Amino acid sequence: MAARVYIGGAAGFAGDRTDAAGPLVEALARLSGPRFLMFETLGERTLALAQLERRRDPQRGYNPALERFVGPVIADCLRHSIKIVGNFGAANSRAAAESIVALARAQGLRAPRIALVEGDDLTGNLSRAEFAKREIDGKILADNAQIVAANAYLGAAPIAQALDQGADIVVTGRVADSALALGPLMHACKWRNDDWDRLAAGTLAGHLLECGSQVTGGYFADPGFKDVPGMADLGYPIAEVDVDGEIVVTKPAGTGGRVDRLTVTEQLLYEIHDPAAYLAPDVVLDVTDVTVEEIGADRVRVSGARGRPAPETLKATVCIDGGFLGEAEISYAGLNAATRARLAAETVIARMQRRAPGLRIRTDVIGIVSVHGDSAGETIARAWDTGGQKDVRLRFAAQSMRRNEVELLLDEVEALYCAGPAGGAGVRRHVTPRLASASCLVELKFVKPSVTMLGEAT
Amino acid sequence: MPTVPLHEIATARAGDKGNRLNIALVCRDPAYYETVAAQVTADRVAEKFAARRPSRVVRYDLPKLFAFNFVLDDVLEGGVNASLGLDGHGKSLSFLLLEITVTMQQSRTRGAQGA
Known part of the structure; x- marks a missing residue:
């Protein structure tokens, strides 16, 4: 069992910088122990658009930026056993995986072991009327609209299982963004699926990483008030997570950006509503006792996440x-x-x-x-x-x-x-x-x- | 006692889920927490956003983070997939919140770059 796990957050959305992963992989390659690179590239609408694309062409429907995100780093990731986890599968994880195989072949690399996480697509599982009954405060599905896409936010367990089976690369469709980090942590630290405080810490680590540079000085600068050095070369985040769930957020040496109490706290509360009950598929996260502490240059310790049992339902987005x-x-x-x-x-x-x-x-x-x-x-x-x-x-x-x-x-x-x-x-x-x-x-x-x-x- | 916009003593970031907006407000210096807690109430935020007709504004206090989370319901024109506006996510609204003024209880260091 690993003492410390390292996860790089290489993309925070489909349109993110595609050269951000390079410095992360360089930094991860110098470390030892379990290391992962996560890509979050699937916005709310992106998946529905991908679904439409797949209907037109069965070989499409995954994130076309995949090659530009993964291409520059796949060789070093395979060489240094840095596992890649990304939701760039969108509506077609299989086609995404096949494109990665082709990418590896074109670079003369060995064939990577790629796992597909599927099952998020619910279009065949419930009717429009059944979805309408389950809609949260809204009546969008009440009319007789044609459903374009319906996807559940899957949790971290299938990602952990894929890594347990030896995957070098895990390609998912819709999963909770934070699951892209929690899955690797459950795999590397052997956390049980009812170890709520640790699952909460892993969810928090994922939440801090899921928007890429938004925790390292991106979406933060306000000249004269909040200055950020090196905006043109922002370093993307690395979370160091120990087996008990203590998190240190940092970034590769020599990159731009900043990691301190303010950058981390802004991202910690990003898109959170009740801070005592952030609903994720695997756990309910409570951040009210979390502390954020500067422990070195561009090093911030985040501890105190608490967890409660996972919800009985999963959130799904229906378009x-x-x-x-x-x-x-x-x-x-x-x-x-x-x-x-x-x-x-x-x-x-x-x-x-x-x-x-x-x-x-x-x-x-x-x-x-x-x-x-x-x-x-x-x-x-x-x-x-x-x-x-x-x-x-x-x-x-x-x-x-x-x-x-x-x-x-x-x-x-x-x-x-x-x-x-x-x-x-x-x-x-x-x-x-x-x-x-x-x-x-x-x-x-x-x-x-x-x-x-x-x-x-x- | 000087009156200053929140922009001078705090930072903010907005996020969306459907038609609901949250804005995290983080004190640049932990010493400002009590001042903000006393003056930047949910009612004052509702007043600042009145043109968008929030149906509910809730403030969550996070004393260990020296931060607050404001949650505003029904202010995003239906959300990013329904809004006719340029900023369907409401991302720019963090800087509307930062226009709210507070009266400082004590002297402070201008432009403090965090803790």
Whole structure:
């Protein structure tokens, strides 16, 4: 049994820096003991989009960034026995695993042992009506919508099992993000699945790692108030976890960023609601007694996580067709710009009230108020005349199940080029298909996680 | 006694789940914890976010972390998959919270870079 386990957090979302893993692997290669590299690349919508892609092409539906994330480090990981765990399987873990095999072959490496964790896809397990009954505070599934994707957040046990079976690389679809670290810890430390405080500590370690550099100075800098050195070369995090669940967060030497009480505490509470009851598939995590202590340069000790028995249900995200989002923008600059922009906005709204009555339209004025305002427009109504801004960009947005309805709005914005106030410039317009998502709580009996070694019979 | 925006004495990070927003507020110096605890109530935060019509605001206190977690319900226009706004996640709203002002009880070191 390992005294200390090292886990590098190499990606916090699908669009993360793909060269972050290199310095992590270099640092892990110099250490001994069980070492893991985790990639979290599966946002809420990403999986539904992947599901649609797989329907069009059975060989797709996994994260296409996989090759760029794993390619640069797979040789060193195999050479130094650093195991890779990632949820880049998305809707097609098998195709993702096959692409890794091809990647290894192209680099002249031995074939890695790859395990697939599946069973998160619930589309065949429950009907729409059965999901609707299990929806958490919402009525998104009440209408007769076609389900695009339904995936449970699996826990850490199948990941630990895959590593127990000797996997070099574990490819998952939807799992709790923190399970990407807890699975390796359960495997390396032989933690029992009812050792709640240790499972809580492992979940907390995963939570600290799951957003990559958000714990090492990313998403933190506020010049003059919170300065971060080396933003262009941020070091991504390494968690050192001992068998009793004490965590030290650090980053590779020579990289940018910072690890201290503030960076760690911000991430510790990220996306947490009740700090005494953070629900994960394997444990309920209580962080109210956690302490964060600076013990050296870029070294922070996190201890005191407590756990309670795991919930009787798993969270699942169910996505349905959400119609179309239409957005259009136009700029006004120079003298009297804000007043001209206001006339443009009033003109568009007046015409839309005639052409598509009932269509809700949001108006933002980039340069005055565009993100902190409300959707009903009260904030902007008060802010129009406050500053005499000389460079503003109007933005309109609407959503509808009918594409032609949102196109009407975009046409009206484009028409401002000739029929609007003076000096309107730089119209951009686009339509994005949308997915609506609902969260459901699904009883464990409906979810059957599975572990398969690639190349072995299923 | 000087009045300052939270931005001078604390840091914040916003996160989302559906139509619910959380903002973690962390004191730059543990010495500020009591001042923030006394003045930055859930009601004051609800008032700051009034235009977004929160249906509920809860403050969770984390004295061992010198931090607070504010949870605001129904302020994200339905959440990232339904919002018409540019910031469907509400990520920029941490800096709206940091505009709330507090009156300092004692002298402090400006621009302290954490503990």
